[in-house]
Amino acid sequence: MxxxxxxxxxxxxxxxxxxxxxxxxxxxxxxxxxxxxxxxxxxxxxxxxxxxxxGAVILDALVDAAANADLALPDTGDLHTDLRAVMRATVAEFADPRLSATTRALTIETLADDDLAGQVRDRLLRPQLDAVQDRLRSGQAAGQIRADVDLGQAVELLFGPLYHRWLLRTGPLTDAYADGIVELAMTAIGQPGGTETPGGSSIVKTVP
Amino acid sequence: MxxxxxxxxxxxxxxxxxxxxxxxxxxxxxxxxxxxxxxxxxxxxxxxxxxxxxGAVILDALVDAAANADLALPDTGDLHTDLRAVMRATVAEFADPRLSATTRALTIETLADDDLAGQVRDRLLRPQLDAVQDRLRSGQAAGQIRADVDLGQAVELLFGPLYHRWLLRTGPLTDAYADGIVELAMTAIGQPGGTETPGGSSIVKTVP
Missing domain, CATH: 1.10.10.60 (Homeodomain-like)
Known part of the structure; x- marks a missing residue:
């Protein structure tokens, strides 16, 4: 039957x-x-x-593929390293001509279609951004991120510059660029003093 | 004749x-x-x-209008204040339905047309981003920004999150959001210790 x-x-x-x-x-x-x-x-x-x-078929095809992927970031204990990995991977996707063309085309459709824009955000992007936010949360719990940092803003501080550079084509999308943004963002959200030795010992190093 | x-x-x-x-x-x-x-x-x-x-006519119309505008940021001596002003103005433009619709439409055309994208970047956006970079440079000269900061990256750290939020519609574009990003970015690029009194006196303040 x-x-x-x-x-x-x-x-x-x-x-x-x-x-x-x-x-x-x-x-x-x-x-x-x-x-x-x-x-x-x-x-x-x-x-x-x-x-x-x-646009709707392509979105479902991409969501379907992403559903089988493990979006969780690695947690090596070293937040810098884990963020560099996800940022370099994102830069590589933007720099890949075929992937970038798909993102570009889907972006055009979302700019012209509010409903599709909401679906792309909620079904495709949000899970990826949430995965990054989860990793930041565990870093915050481990005392590597200041307690007063809004983790949603921190995610945008990391990914905003990549999207800006991709969308407006203001410069090359390279590993070095990804690393530089991670460095700046970690300075913004990390504990004062960061990875350096705290206290007076740093003064000794600056003596010629 | x-x-x-x-x-x-x-x-x-x-x-x-x-x-x-x-x-x-x-x-x-x-x-x-x-x-x-x-x-x-x-x-x-x-x-x-x-x-x-x-797209090409609209671009020229916008460039022509911008040519008569003074893009230079105010320089009150207080970098936080001056950056908050330009970021709030940008957020207001993105939040304005008509201006946002124009930006959206022009963005669609640039995503589909490499030549137009280059012109929008070089003739419309670059002068605005350069104006922000100029203000950061005077802040760097005044010792308010670390000497090792790449000012181009700093501009993207400020504006990237706004574009990200506008493009992907991940949250409301408000003055509070603009102020929050300025705060994070200034922590990233400012002198360690920021606006607080430098040296040992800050330790005294933490004594209960």
Whole structure:
């Protein structure tokens, strides 16, 4: 006996899979609902029954892929090291021409569509930003971040400059840039004195 | 005797003026080259002779308006105060529905057009970012910013979070948010100890 619910699930997964495959092969601008339907072996109407348009399918395909990824940051105990790793990975995504083209195209759609913007924020970005915030929270619990720091603001202090540079193309997106922002942000949110030896001993070092 | 160069100048200014007027009356999406031409009293072809499309005309209209504005930050001697002023003004622009709609529309065009993106960056944004960097430089000269701070990175540490919040709609754009980012950024780039009395006297204050 055929099971319509199972068949729907299979079609849905085939469509998301096809969307991801085509995203890796085609420019976003050239990617069509027709091509996704053909690759997934379903009719175009099946896609339009479940999604409003290309942006919505792509979002679901990306959310679906992210759902299987472990977003948690490493916790080596060294907050600098862990933040450098996630910031370098983000810079690498922005610097990758294909990933950047997808982000660019999805950003265009979110700028023109409030509902899609909310979904991208809540389903795609928020889990990633929350993962960073979780790591900052454990750093705060360990006394590496000042108790009065708003961790949501701290996340934006880290990622804001990367988005700014990517969006406005104000400079190269490199590991060195990622490291520099981590350094500045950690100075902003870390305990005064930071990783240096506290107390009077530092004065001795400045004597020529 | 008619002077074609003068007539061209007059037409050009009339077109830019019409573009700015319409931008204040119409949604960017509904703003057409035809409407700009009609308002300016020129033929559509005159606009297409000088500009590639709507994005390019709007950019020139905004650059032309900015050219008459004094971008320099106030220099009260108090860097915190001066940065809070410029950050609050930027937040107010992002929070203004009409200005934000224009920025949003122009951002969409820059994400799809590398040449326009470069022009927006170099002609519209760079002068504004440079003005902030100039104020940071005088603060650095006055010893309020550490000598090893990269001032370009410092500008992105300030404005990146605002753009992040505006682009991704991760939270409200308020004066309090602007002030909070200034506080964090100044902790990152300021002299250790900040505005407090330097040296051993601060220890005395912590004695109960």
């Amino acid at each position: 055929p099971d319509p619910a199972r068949r729907n699930d299979r079609s849905r997964l085939a469509i998301l899979d096809a969307a991801r495959q085509l995203l890796a092969e085609t420019r976003y601008a050239d990617l069509t609902i027709e091509a996704i339907a053909a690759r997934a072996g379903v009719g175009k109407q099946t896609i339009y029954r479940w999604w409003r348009g290309k | 008619p002077d074609p160069a003068r007539r061209n100048d007059r037409s050009r200014l009339a077109i830019l003026d019409a573009a700015r007027q319409l931008l204040a009356e119409t949604r960017y999406a509904d703003l057409t080259i035809e409407a700009i031409a009609a308002r300016a009293g020129v033929g559509k072809q005159t606009i297409y002779r000088w500009w590639r499309g709507k």
